[in-house]
Amino acid sequence: MRKLLLALPAVALLATACFAGGGGDETPEPTATAGEEDTEVVGDDLSIHSVPLEEIHFDTFSGSIPLTEISAVQVSALRDAIPPLDKPNYDDVTGGAWLDASDLVLGYESASGGAWAYPLKILNFHEIVNDELDGVPVLITYCPLCRSGIAYDRRLDGGVLTFGNTNALYESDLVMFDRETNSYWWQTAGEAIVGTLTGKRLDTLAAVTTTWGEWSTLHPDTRVLSRDTGFIRPYETDRFAGYQDFVNSGQFPFPVSDASRDARLPPADEVLGVVVGGESVAYPLRVLGDAAVNDTISGTRVVIFSKADGPSGGAFRAEVDGRALTFRFEGGGYVDEETGSVWDLSGQAVSGPLQGERLEPLPARYTFWFAYIAAFPDTELFVP
Numbered sequence: 001m002r003k004l005l006l007a008l009p010a011v012a013l014l015a016t017a018c019f020a021g022g023g024g025d026e027t028p029e030p031t032a033t034a035g036e037e038d039t040e041v042v043g044d045d046l047s048i049h050s051v052p053l054e055e056i057h058f059d060t061f062s063g064s065i066p067l068t069e070i071s072a073v074q075v076s077a078l079r080d081a082i083p084p085l086d087k088p089n090y091d092d093v094t095g096g097a098w099l100d101a102s103d104l105v106l107g108y109e110s111a112s113g114g115a116w117a118y119p120l121k122i123l124n125f126h127e128i129v130n131d132e133l134d135g136v137p138v139l140i141t142y143c144p145l146c147r148s149g150i151a152y153d154r155r156l157d158g159g160v161l162t163f164g165n166t167n168a169l170y171e172s173d174l175v176m177f178d179r180e181t182n183s184y185w186w187q188t189a190g191e192a193i194v195g196t197l198t199g200k201r202l203d204t205l206a207a208v209t210t211t212w213g214e215w216s217t218l219h220p221d222t223r224v225l226s227r228d229t230g231f232i233r234p235y236e237t238d239r240f241a242g243y244q245d246f247v248n249s250g251q252f253p254f255p256v257s258d259a260s261r262d263a264r265l266p267p268a269d270e271v272l273g274v275v276v277g278g279e280s281v282a283y284p285l286r287v288l289g290d291a292a293v294n295d296t297i298s299g300t301r302v303v304i305f306s307k308a309d310g311p312s313g314g315a316f317r318a319e320v321d322g323r324a325l326t327f328r329f330e331g332g333g334y335v336d337e338e339t340g341s342v343w344d345l346s347g348q349a350v351s352g353p354l355q356g357e358r359l360e361p362l363p364a365r366y367t368f369w370f371a372y373i374a375a376f377p378d379t380e381l382f383v384p
Contacts, residue, residue, distance in 0.1 A: 048194065054066045089229070090226055107215045117215050119212065126231075146371030148365065148368070151207035157200075170186050172253060173188050211310050264369075271285060283315075
């Protein structure tokens, strides 16, 4: 199992991300030495890369090895040691009865209204879900080390990619690989950083990380990722309780660059990152609490619905049928100044003259601040 021994001043926090294999507690330690050849090595062409290879670190479950020093045999043995879910099962909303109302889920809603919830307690052990939802090849990704819950479109240049886990980290963030070209992908950036696809980016999909209580109330017909994954894992446990405080103390389980240490926010504060027209803005959800933020990004009027529970938030175009709207938080909901209609966190008007209307959701990334600023160093931080 992944063991990250994080030294604290008085105690040690053992953050166990997941078990490898079908149901055992241990992953065999690769013993090959650097330089050994193996045709199963991940990474089709290490000569093509956009980040320093020595800054990509493989977690060997007993330490870490830079990409420049690890052997092909070790790389191959570590591939998918944290197993992705390629054929996920789902339950109806009653299948989430094991979750506490405060447990976080990554929620995805399709253009046709289908809703799916991915409990972070399950994603802690798998990190990647490849699926097709209402005709869209969707990639659900989550890195427990930076609480980055992000949904991507798996389509790229006319093809469809499927993703696995390298068991490597860059900026203490998940590094994925696509099985079609074996290129490496930086999870928070959604960008290929090693291999023939280097520089390519996946399209981000609109998704929200929020509490199970909030999501199941907003989407009573939601499907929820089943614990019937084919693996035996203690999904009911939260292996990362206390981890946020550890990172906020300035400690990281894997190396990060100076770009990740931007002091404008504590490193493990949750932000909602929104990119429009190449311009990026990060909204500090823990700072905002219950709020509606009216903003303009790259000439587009947007609104951020923020909630203290979680914390959580969603991003939307601030208009309906070409009519611009301005919002405030009031009485537990979001009220537009123009009509007095009340809207919920999913961007739907639940009362008032615009009842039944929906705001267009914008793709967004929910991550710790250190991970987002590393991936988008030119981002603007919204200051209330």
